[in-house]
Amino acid sequence: MNNRELKTIIKLFENSTLASMKLERDDVTIELQKPKHSCSAHPHQDRVPVSSSVGEATLTHKDSEEKTADYYPIKAPLVGTFFEAGGPDQPPFVKENQMVKKGETVCIIEAMKVMNEITAPQDGKVMKIHMNNGESVMVEQVLMEIV
Amino acid sequence: MFQKVLVANRGEIAVRIIRSCRELGIETVAVYSTVDEDALHVHLADEAVCVGEAPAKASYLHMENIISAAINTGAEAIHPGFGFLSENAKFAELCESCNIAFIGPSSQVISDMGDKAKAKTLMRSAGVSIVPGSVGEITLEEGLALIKEMGLPVLIKASAGGGGRGMRIVRHESKFKTQYFAAKQEAAAAFSSDGVYLEKLVENPRHIEVQILADKYDTVLHLFERDCSVQRRNQKVIEEAPSNIDVSLRNQMYEAAIKAAKAVKYENAGTVEFIVTDNAFYFIEMNTRIQVEHPVSEMITNIDIIQEQLKIASGMRLLFTQESIKSQGHAIEVRINAENPVKNFMPSPGTVTFLHVPQGPGIRFDSMLYQDYTVSPHYDSMVGKLIVHASDRAHAISKMKSALEELITEGITTNQWFVWMIMNHQAYVEGSVDTSFIVKNIKKLIRYEN
Numbered sequence: 001m002n003n004r005e006l007k008t009i010i011k012l013f014e015n016s017t018l019a020s021m022k023l024e025r026d027d028v029t030i031e032l033q034k035p036k037h038s039c040s041a042h043p044h045q046d047r048v049p050v051s052s053s054v055g056e057a058t059l060t061h062k063d064s065e066e067k068t069a070d071y072y073p074i075k076a077p078l079v080g081t082f083f084e085a086g087g088p089d090q091p092p093f094v095k096e097n098q099m100v101k102k103g104e105t106v107c108i109i110e111a112m113k114v115m116n117e118i119t120a121p122q123d124g125k126v127m128k129i130h131m132n133n134g135e136s137v138m139v140e141q142v143l144m145e146i147v
Numbered sequence: 148m149f150q151k152v153l154v155a156n157r158g159e160i161a162v163r164i165i166r167s168c169r170e171l172g173i174e175t176v177a178v179y180s181t182v183d184e185d186a187l188h189v190h191l192a193d194e195a196v197c198v199g200e201a202p203a204k205a206s207y208l209h210m211e212n213i214i215s216a217a218i219n220t221g222a223e224a225i226h227p228g229f230g231f232l233s234e235n236a237k238f239a240e241l242c243e244s245c246n247i248a249f250i251g252p253s254s255q256v257i258s259d260m261g262d263k264a265k266a267k268t269l270m271r272s273a274g275v276s277i278v279p280g281s282v283g284e285i286t287l288e289e290g291l292a293l294i295k296e297m298g299l300p301v302l303i304k305a306s307a308g309g310g311g312r313g314m315r316i317v318r319h320e321s322k323f324k325t326q327y328f329a330a331k332q333e334a335a336a337a338f339s340s341d342g343v344y345l346e347k348l349v350e351n352p353r354h355i356e357v358q359i360l361a362d363k364y365d366t367v368l369h370l371f372e373r374d375c376s377v378q379r380r381n382q383k384v385i386e387e388a389p390s391n392i393d394v395s396l397r398n399q400m401y402e403a404a405i406k407a408a409k410a411v412k413y414e415n416a417g418t419v420e421f422i423v424t425d426n427a428f429y430f431i432e433m434n435t436r437i438q439v440e441h442p443v444s445e446m447i448t449n450i451d452i453i454q455e456q457l458k459i460a461s462g463m464r465l466l467f468t469q470e471s472i473k474s475q476g477h478a479i480e481v482r483i484n485a486e487n488p489v490k491n492f493m494p495s496p497g498t499v500t501f502l503h504v505p506q507g508p509g510i511r512f513d514s515m516l517y518q519d520y521t522v523s524p525h526y527d528s529m530v531g532k533l534i535v536h537a538s539d540r541a542h543a544i545s546k547m548k549s550a551l552e553e554l555i556t557e558g559i560t561t562n563q564w565f566v567w568m569i570m571n572h573q574a575y576v577e578g579s580v581d582t583s584f585i586v587k588n589i590k591k592l593i594r595y596e597n
Binding site for chain 1 (some may be wrong): 336493494518527557
């Protein structure tokens with residue numbers, strides 16, 4: 001089996017509704033398993049064959065989700081740099097304990113010279129901001145939590 | 148000719164410049180930021196110097212570090228590419244004072260043309276037609292008086308501007324005051340200069356530009372025009388040459404472009420941009436650097452513009468005459484950006500896990516991509532330019548569609564199917580689009596699946 005075929009199999013698996021899959025061909029065996037919750041702070045992990053580290057990552061994520069069951073996480077839709085305000089001299093869009101309305105801008109993620117406004121997915125109160133101004137963010141990384 | 152040139156840029160244009168240098172037997176020095184260690188330009192150059200951290204202002208815009216890199220490696224000249232320091236008069240001046248040849252015009256010309264209001268004043272006195280508007284920067288009172296005189300709608304533009312920032316359209320007199328201050332504020336934030344000027348708004352024009360080459364001995368030639376009307380938010384998406392506008396109008400534009408270049412004693416490659424509406428054209432600005440879309444002019448004239456830039460800067464004469472430069476066939480370029488048009492053009496940085504580049508006669512892909520290369524979120528989203536050349540426009544469109552269908556960049560999302568949709572749009576195929584084309588047809592153009 002060459003890399004190309006392996007990539008095709010992984011892609012088919014990713015796009016399927018299967019949670020896990022085992023394939024044996026000639027002397028090669030591959031086992032694929034999707035994380036229970038897609039944890040993209042580790043973007044490569046859902047692509048590689050199952051290993052103990054994936055299991056751990058999934059578990060940690062699950063734990064934190066259970067603890068914060070009442071909170072709604074706002075996640076980064078893309079890789080970039082987190083900015084709390086619209087400009088260096090401007091106040092932050094939101095602070096902890098502040099009420100926000102659905103659709104209101106809560107922060108900016110700059111990527112490829114484009115300022116992407118991130119908006120609140122629902123009305124609520126900002127409980128925790130996980131990022132510092134100017135910090136790098138990964139896809140799906142939790143930026144803040146609202147309740 | 149130079150022995151060694153430093154390329155003060157990254158991405159596809161750095162790669163493009165390094166290739167031209169190699170063909171001319173010139174050694175190259177690449178500069179890079181800490182996140183670009185594995186970039187193609189770093190691998191292709193003979194030497195490479197890290198000039199700072201990822202943010203552009205700490206590396207690719209860090210003048211002192213770049214000049215030091217040139218001095219330490221013994222480079223005699225710096226090619227600035229486009230963007231970054233390419234139109235920074237202070238940087239050109241710094242090169243001049245360090246006895247390093249800046250591959251481009253003099254710092255004085257960059258400064259004069261970079262000040263958009265000043266450039267217009269210069270062009271007006273040189274007899275080049277410009278869009279009716281203010282003479283230089285305006286106060287609020289002057290602006291109000293002027294709109295009474297020339298009518299609405301008008302455009303308020305930042306003197307130091309570019310890329311659509313610090314620009315405001317005013318359609319009603321009552322809105323002028325708020326828009327005037329909004330433009331000033333935006334200009335101050337973006338360019339640290341709040342000067343604005345006024346221009347009559349020419350609605351939905353076509354954007355046509357003339358490529359110029361000028362040597363140190365007063366020879367100024369044109370390499371015909373490019374039609375860059377397919378734009379989104381003032382950013383060009385597709386460029387082609389030649390345009391299909393009336394031949395006599397085109398000839399007048401070539402003359403005007405040469406007149407403009409001569410008026411400022413221009414040297415090296417440059418572009419004179421015009422907007423065209425009905426049967427009139429107006430100067431809008433002059434770009435004092437190589438442009439992203441230069442390959443379409445190269446394809447129809449068979450002239451390597453980067454090589455000409457290097458020769459001119461080293462003091463060589465242009466070896467052709469205007470009559471000897473022929474325009475042959477039709478060329479189209481599309482910019483391949485790491486973005487997802489379907490999701491409101493959201494940037495899509497990431498690792499290219501599989502890459503297949505279209506090939507064949509008349510197909511060119513200027514890019515810094517290679518398999519397993521990671522497209523950084525720190526810089527511009529353009530990852531390549533796909534260029535085709537064919538006997539006529541219809542064949543060029545067919546070739547472009549076929550090439551786009553072949554391009555594979557797994558791991559990142561690009562706008563390749565968005566530009567493919569444009570290639571299939573009736574108005575584009577008919578050649579009748581103006582700068583409002585994308586905004587008017589966006590819903591239809593994003594009706595595809597990635």
